Amino acid sequence: MVRTAHPALLEVENLSVRFVLPGSEVFAVNRVSFQVAPAETFAIVGESGSGKSVSMLSIMGLIASPPAQITGSIRLEGRELIGLGTRRLNRIRGRDMAMVFQEPMSSLNPVHKVGRQIGEGLRIHQGLSRRAARRRAVELLDRVGIPSAATRADSYPHEFSGGMRQRAMIAMALACEPKLLIADEPTTALDVTVQAQIVELIRELQKEYRLAVIWVTHDLGVVAEIADRVGVMYGGRMLESGSASRIYRSSRHPYTLGLLRSIPRLDQPTSTRLPEIPGVPLRVTEQLTGCPFEARCPMSAEGCDEQLPEPEPVGNGGHLSACLHHKEIGSAEALFPEGTLTSGRAGQSEPDNRPFISIRDLKVHFPVAGGPRRRKSAAIRALDGVTLEIRKGQTLGVVGESGCGKTTLGRALVALEVPTSGTIEINGRPIDPKSGPHRRTVQMVFQDPFSSMNPGMSIREVVAEPIRIHRLAPTREIPNRVAELMEQVGLPPENGDQYPHEFSGGQRQRIALARALAAAPEMVVCDEPVSALDVSVQAQVVNLLAEVQSATGLAIVFISHDLAVVRHIAHQVAVMYLGEIVEKGDRDALYDHPLHPYTKVLLAAVPIPETDPSRRGDRIILTGELPDPSDPPTGCRFHTRCPVAVDGLCNVAKPDLVEVEKGRWVSCHLVTGTGSEPTSVSA
Amino acid sequence: MKAARSETKPRAAVRRFRVRLPNILGVIGGVIVTTLIVVAIFAPWLAPYDPKERVARPFLPPGEGHVLGTNDVGQDLLSELIVGTRVSLMVGIVAATVALIIGAAIGVLAGYYPKRLGSVLMRGVDVVLILPFLPLLIVLAAYLGRSLLNTIVVIGVLIWAEPARIIRSQVLSLRSRQYVLAARSMGASDRWTIFRHVIPRTALLATGSFVRAISGAILLEASLSFLGLGDPIQKSWGSTLFWAQTRGAFLTPAWQWWVLPPGLLIMAASLGFALIAFALEERIDPRL
Numbered sequence: 001m002v003r004t005a006h007p008a009l010l011e012v013e014n015l016s017v018r019f020v021l022p023g024s025e026v027f028a029v030n031r032v033s034f035q036v037a038p039a040e041t042f043a044i045v046g047e048s049g050s051g052k053s054v055s056m057l058s059i060m061g062l063i064a065s066p067p068a069q070i071t072g073s074i075r076l077e078g079r080e081l082i083g084l085g086t087r088r089l090n091r092i093r094g095r096d097m098a099m100v101f102q103e104p105m106s107s108l109n110p111v112h113k114v115g116r117q118i119g120e121g122l123r124i125h126q127g128l129s130r131r132a133a134r135r136r137a138v139e140l141l142d143r144v145g146i147p148s149a150a151t152r153a154d155s156y157p158h159e160f161s162g163g164m165r166q167r168a169m170i171a172m173a174l175a176c177e178p179k180l181l182i183a184d185e186p187t188t189a190l191d192v193t194v195q196a197q198i199v200e201l202i203r204e205l206q207k208e209y210r211l212a213v214i215w216v217t218h219d220l221g222v223v224a225e226i227a228d229r230v231g232v233m234y235g236g237r238m239l240e241s242g243s244a245s246r247i248y249r250s251s252r253h254p255y256t257l258g259l260l261r262s263i264p265r266l267d268q269p270t271s272t273r274l275p276e277i278p279g280v281p282l283r284v285t286e287q288l289t290g291c292p293f294e295a296r297c298p299m300s301a302e303g304c305d306e307q308l309p310e311p312e313p314v315g316n317g318g319h320l321s322a323c324l325h326h327k328e329i330g331s332a333e334a335l336f337p338e339g340t341l342t343s344g345r346a347g348q349s350e351p352d353n354r355p356f357i358s359i360r361d362l363k364v365h366f367p368v369a370g371g372p373r374r375r376k377s378a379a380i381r382a383l384d385g386v387t388l389e390i391r392k393g394q395t396l397g398v399v400g401e402s403g404c405g406k407t408t409l410g411r412a413l414v415a416l417e418v419p420t421s422g423t424i425e426i427n428g429r430p431i432d433p434k435s436g437p438h439r440r441t442v443q444m445v446f447q448d449p450f451s452s453m454n455p456g457m458s459i460r461e462v463v464a465e466p467i468r469i470h471r472l473a474p475t476r477e478i479p480n481r482v483a484e485l486m487e488q489v490g491l492p493p494e495n496g497d498q499y500p501h502e503f504s505g506g507q508r509q510r511i512a513l514a515r516a517l518a519a520a521p522e523m524v525v526c527d528e529p530v531s532a533l534d535v536s537v538q539a540q541v542v543n544l545l546a547e548v549q550s551a552t553g554l555a556i557v558f559i560s561h562d563l564a565v566v567r568h569i570a571h572q573v574a575v576m577y578l579g580e581i582v583e584k585g586d587r588d589a590l591y592d593h594p595l596h597p598y599t600k601v602l603l604a605a606v607p608i609p610e611t612d613p614s615r616r617g618d619r620i621i622l623t624g625e626l627p628d629p630s631d632p633p634t635g636c637r638f639h640t641r642c643p644v645a646v647d648g649l650c651n652v653a654k655p656d657l658v659e660v661e662k663g664r665w666v667s668c669h670l671v672t673g674t675g676s677e678p679t680s681v682s683a
Numbered sequence: 684m685k686a687a688r689s690e691t692k693p694r695a696a697v698r699r700f701r702v703r704l705p706n707i708l709g710v711i712g713g714v715i716v717t718t719l720i721v722v723a724i725f726a727p728w729l730a731p732y733d734p735k736e737r738v739a740r741p742f743l744p745p746g747e748g749h750v751l752g753t754n755d756v757g758q759d760l761l762s763e764l765i766v767g768t769r770v771s772l773m774v775g776i777v778a779a780t781v782a783l784i785i786g787a788a789i790g791v792l793a794g795y796y797p798k799r800l801g802s803v804l805m806r807g808v809d810v811v812l813i814l815p816f817l818p819l820l821i822v823l824a825a826y827l828g829r830s831l832l833n834t835i836v837v838i839g840v841l842i843w844a845e846p847a848r849i850i851r852s853q854v855l856s857l858r859s860r861q862y863v864l865a866a867r868s869m870g871a872s873d874r875w876t877i878f879r880h881v882i883p884r885t886a887l888l889a890t891g892s893f894v895r896a897i898s899g900a901i902l903l904e905a906s907l908s909f910l911g912l913g914d915p916i917q918k919s920w921g922s923t924l925f926w927a928q929t930r931g932a933f934l935t936p937a938w939q940w941w942v943l944p945p946g947l948l949i950m951a952a953s954l955g956f957a958l959i960a961f962a963l964e965e966r967i968d969p970r971l
Contacts, residue, residue: 414868416864416867416868435870435871435872435873436870437870439869439870440870443868443869444865444868444869446864448861451861451862452862452864452865454862454879454880454884455862465866465871465879466869466870469866469870469872469875470870515865515869519869519870
């Protein structure tokens with residue numbers, strides 16, 4: 001072990017957590033050691049099942065034992081935490097260390113006012129009176145950036161938006177001024193714009209309170225700019241740890257290199273195919289005998305499966321790598337090549353400019369029942385006048401924050417939503433929500449593949465369903481057709497008798513795609529198809545979509561909040577805000593020269609896995625959150641959050657979506673013609 | 684610390700017992716029901732006499748040859764009870780089936796189309812649930828006349844509302860599941876989604892409420908027959924009680940062999956099915 005110069009605040013040594021369940025065992029954490037110094041940010045990066053959350057929960061003493069067996073040592077300021085009784089642990093938890101969880105809504109008690117929940121810790125640990133605790137809670141809420149904190153302290157959690165709830169959680173964690181803050185995926189459930197705000201907030205607070213932060217995440221991008229040191233976990237092992245710049249720039253572990261390579265990035269040219277890590281994340285159910293990453297590692301050699309590699313120093317600053325062959329690691333490009341598609345992109349090889357689907361002024365409003373006056377006119381305007389065209393063999397990326405209407409757009413395309421007004425025409429014929437052969441043309445892939453499959457059906461039945469519904473093949477030929485489809489999406493057809501729960505997330509998304517393809521559609525709507533997947537698997541699914549498209553000439557609508565993924569796969573991109581399209585155009589034009597202020601902010605908020613600030617580009621942090629879609633702002637809907645809004649124009653007149661260049665549509669008063677920038681006011 | 688540990692042991696035992704309780708009760712119910720069904724199937728061979736024949740002097744107390752004595756016309760009471768098992772169980776099961784078919788159809792439709800059709804159907808369910816049960820049963824039975832078929836129909840028509848509500852709530856939650864949406868997005872008809880995705884996923888729950896309905900139907904059949912509204916020709920436990928009542932056995936020492944045994948059998952059958960239903964429901968949905 002290389003000791004860091006300063007004394008550690010938290011020392012974790014050989015921590016192992018094993019869950020013993022009837023009939024099975026899970027080795028969640030396997031001899032993990034790391035240290036966190038005061039006022040330091042340590043990021044733990046890992047996929048699902050890597051043991052990152054379990055190790056954090058064991059630090060907080062939140063894992064019930066039994067069924068878990070926890071061994072090793074966890075010392076906070078030299079005091080051993082393992083084996084400490086509940087009462088003593090309670091004195092430390094909340095006071096010396098605090099935790100922020102992923103889902104702020106489920107970690108706040110819905111029946112208590114926010115201010116009271118924040119004050120709770122103060123009253124327990126510092127014995128403050130009710131009144132003093134409240135005063136402190138208001139101060140804290142104000143500090144974490146909640147406007148008019150004194151009144152908001154009396155609100156209930158459901159009255160807060162997602163970002164505000166996470167702020168309240170942070171205020172609660174900071175109440176007793178702990179020395180260590182554990183943040184378990186604190187921004188995963190939030191939009192990119194809000195995520196940037198929270199990252200900024202934690203960074204500020206850390207300086208102010210001299211807080212040590214352990215930031216647990218699956219996303220290498222988020223932590224790049226705030227982490228001092230990074231640890232990469234996989235299969236319950238800490239595979240690599242070291243200073244952030246070492247990890248991002250000169251990693252000495254193939255898994256870290258693979259992760260960094262497989263994330264689509266905004267700051268690099270798009271390639272035809274993302275480099276991918278083959279296979280699926282490991283779930284360790286028996287004692288590891290070799291390197292956990294061995295099965296997926298491109299460098300796996302003899303001996304890798306026989307010897308569990310221990311972390312060894314590979315560079316200065318305490319850089320450790322648990323790889324037997326770390327000396328032989330070449331360039332990341334060589335390890336994880338981009339590869340090429342079997343054939344060129346269909347959309348580029350045959351420019352078919354006929355619109356295949358045209359959406360005209362589409363509106364979908366959901367009436368809201370209730371409200372204080374029960375106004376009948378109240379409606380959530382999920383889609384408010386969307387006009388779009390989708391061409392054959394092309395991918396249209398739809399991006400925007402949650403609540404912008406992108407999911408409703410996707411659902412309207414497969415007739416799951418009935419338009420309030422406007423039309424959707426497929427090949428010149430309006431969509432008919434009735435069932436029938438015409439519904440075959442457009443199919444959908446959902447965000448969560450598991451819940452979109454009937455758990456009582458085998459995979460074979462799942463994939464065969466559209467064939468049966470539309471009677472696309474005689475019963476005798478269905479098994480053959482299903483086997484073909486499974487092969488097409490890279491699944492062994494002999495697994496057809498298994499049930500959805502027996503597959504991993506990435507495999508399930510492959511099954512979902514096979515099912516969509518079974519109907520032989522002309523277009524597939526993918527609603528956040530990779531958001532629920534592990535980072536190392538996302539690239540596989542994105543590549544698969546591109547492959548299928550080039551093989552079949554399919555049109556794809558790719559709905560996502562992840563701008564980097566959309567940039568990778570889309571030909572055309574539409575940016576949505578509050579039910580409207582604010583900008584649309586060709587991918588490269590839009591990403592290289594965003595015109596609408598919202599597009600600019602959105603792009604600036606995307607985290608880039610790069611530790612050097614000069615390489616990251618400017619960061620514009622959008623203030624506030626999405627306004628209430630049942631009562632959108634007057635004029636330009638974005639003016640309330642727009643950094644360049646002009647009073648008297650943007651809040652009064654509604655801008656039209658106009659073509660500023662060929663194929664480039666923008667809805668902004670400040671963007672009028674070619675090359676004009678929103679900073680130059682022209683009104 | 685040590686004191687605390689010794690406290691947790693009995694607590695753990697209590698928790699284990701709570702977890703196992705539904706299974707234990709389920710097994711008890713299973714044993715009762717299996718025994719009764721075996722008796723019902725082999726009734727003609729098990730019964731020592733033909734219950735419709737006069738085999739001895741009337742009003743005989745329990746004694747040699749007649750374990751439970753004889754009734755007012757000299758028929759063997761034990762044989763009457765054994766053969767009566769058939770009618771009681773049969774009416775219970777068939778009436779519950781009728782109730783399940785009506786209840787499932789209405790529950791599935793009301794759950795899948797919750798807006799207009801659903802609210803109309805559920806108002807109908809509310810009406811059936813609100814109506815005073817026994818008076819309606821008596822009126823209906825009296826109006827339709829006394830026959831086995833009518834008994835079944837009357838009971839079935841009255842107890843479908845409970846399964847309908849249970850099934851509707853399940854269908855309501857199923858119809859917004861992602862896989863039902865997925866099927867609809869593929870272009871599947873309502874019929875397809877109902878038969879492929881909704882009904883198979885309600886089957887387990889329906890089984891639970893079916894078994895519970897049997898338990899209720901057995902009690903109702905006994906009530907009807909006891910009131911003399913059952914089929915006069917068929918011997919059932921309820922009708923044995925009816926004759927015991929009309930011949931004044933409730934007031935004489937004869938209640939011990941004429942009233943108590945059929946009463947206990949009715950209780951046992953109803954309890955047996957109810958226990959199975961409880962165990963099933965616990966398995967299907969531990970929150971119930």
